[in-house]
Amino acid sequence: xxxLALAPAAAVAVAAGxxxxxxxxxxxxxxxRGEAIAWSTGWLLLAVAVALGIGLAGGPAGEWSTVxxxxxxxxxxxxxxFSLLIAYFLVPLELRGRVxxxxxxxxxxxxxxxxxxxxxxxESVEAVIxxxxxxxxxxxxxxxxxxxxxxxxxxxxxxxxxxxxxxxxADFRGRKLLIREGGRLYGTPLLLVVIAIIVADLAxxxxxxxxxxxxxxxxxxxxxxxxxxxxxLGSLLALVDILxxxxxxxxxxxxxxxxxxxxxxxxxxxxxxxxxxxxxxIALLLAGGVVASLAADHLDPPHPVExxxxxxxxxxxxxxxxxxSA
Numbered sequence: 001x002x003x004l005a006l007a008p009a010a011a012v013a014v015a016a017g018x019x020x021x022x023x024x025x026x027x028x029x030x031x032x033r034g035e036a037i038a039w040s041t042g043w044l045l046l047a048v049a050v051a052l053g054i055g056l057a058g059g060p061a062g063e064w065s066t067v068x069x070x071x072x073x074x075x076x077x078x079x080x081x082f083s084l085l086i087a088y089f090l091v092p093l094e095l096r097g098r099v100x101x102x103x104x105x106x107x108x109x110x111x112x113x114x115x116x117x118x119x120x121x122x123e124s125v126e127a128v129i130x131x132x133x134x135x136x137x138x139x140x141x142x143x144x145x146x147x148x149x150x151x152x153x154x155x156x157x158x159x160x161x162x163x164x165x166x167x168x169x170a171d172f173r174g175r176k177l178l179i180r181e182g183g184r185l186y187g188t189p190l191l192l193v194v195i196a197i198i199v200a201d202l203a204x205x206x207x208x209x210x211x212x213x214x215x216x217x218x219x220x221x222x223x224x225x226x227x228x229x230x231x232x233l234g235s236l237l238a239l240v241d242i243l244x245x246x247x248x249x250x251x252x253x254x255x256x257x258x259x260x261x262x263x264x265x266x267x268x269x270x271x272x273x274x275x276x277x278x279x280x281x282i283a284l285l286l287a288g289g290v291v292a293s294l295a296a297d298h299l300d301p302p303h304p305v306e307x308x309x310x311x312x313x314x315x316x317x318x319x320x321x322x323x324x325s326a
Contacts, residue, residue: 010220010223010224010227014108014224014227014228014231015105017043017046017228017231017232018101018104018105018231019101021039021097021101021231021232021234021235022097022098022101022234025039025097025234025235026097026238027094027097029093029094030093031235031238033238035235035238036235036236036238039232039234039235040232040235040236042232043228043231043232043235044072044232046228046231047068047072047228047229050064050224050228051064051065051068060216060218060221062274062276062279063215063216063218063221064221064224064225065279066215066278066279066282067212067215067216067221067222067225067226068225068228068229069279069282069283069286070208070211070212070215070257070261070282071208071211071212071225071226071229071230072229073253073254073257073282073286074208074211074229074254074257074258075229075230075233075236079233079236079237081200082100082103082197082200082233082237083237085193085196085197085200086099086193086237089189089192089193089196090189091172091189091190091193092172095172095175095190096234096237097234098175098190099190099193099194099197100197100233100234100237101234102194103194103197103198103201104201104230104231104233106194106197106198106201107197107198107201107205107230108223108226108227108230110198110201110205111201111205111208111209111223111226112223114205114209115209115212115219115222115223115226116219118132118209118210118213119213119217119219122213122217129213129265130265130266132210132213132214132262132265133210133214133262133263133264133265133266134262134266135206135210135262136210136211136214136258136259136261136262136265137258137259137262137263137266139206139258139262140255140256140257140258140259140262141255141259143251143252143254143255143258144251144252144255144256144259159192159195159196159199162187162191162192162195163187163192166178166185166186166187166191167184167186167187168186168187168188168189168191168192169186169187169188169189171188171189172188172189172190173188173190175190176188176190177190177191177194178191208226209222209226210265211258211261211262212225212226213265214261214262214264214265214268214278215261215278248293248296248297249289249292249293249296250289250293252289253285253286253288253289253290256285256289257282257285257286260281260282260285264278
């Protein structure tokens, strides 16, 4: 009952956070580097304050903090893909914040469904949690090996289905997702990019939600930690160039974290790792990845051409926005 009472308050807090970033973070213009750093730091401090509040109230602060840290590190993959999708669809500056906020809101709704479904599976078949562990180890192996293919939005089955059902306009129509012209309903590129982001984030939930189950099975803890980890993706997206350029081992660090969480699930009956222990290990892995990246860049500075290839494409010529269809 306590969880049910807290759920609306958590949803209101997350909605307020999304609204604050949409209206106040670099509205209708390109954000400055210092501004993006300040906002990203602010969201992190907010999460720390929430964890302290949970702890003072006698709640599972350790579990919440561990899930948050896992989800925040995994959200870096979301950032890189969001950057690619925004570049692919040539989203105007004034609409980028709206795209991210709508995408995150939709993703959180779908993640809520994924959490409830996953918990129901675990409760009905306890061995499912070990299947999640194996999945995480496999995903970690692929990520560490660099086996993840680059996303091609034009091949996304959800987008192809939407185009078959609803014809799309060739250009954006302000903030509208759908318009009616000549008595016929049309989608806009804004609708397509929002759908692409939600579908992409749902795919990321395949590793993030099972990873959270390794820490707790409290749905409110998992959902709120996911929500606060996704808050501030707009400001984090503005730092994507810095992250890609300076932190060359970000992908491998995320892979190692996934492997750790997967192994923790599989060995839970043999080795018990406390919530605080998990939090410390994940924090050390993240710090180690950052330090290793900075040291590598100092010892072996990237060539300008190599540095350019690390960055996601801004508006690549070979990727054109979707055209209208009859």
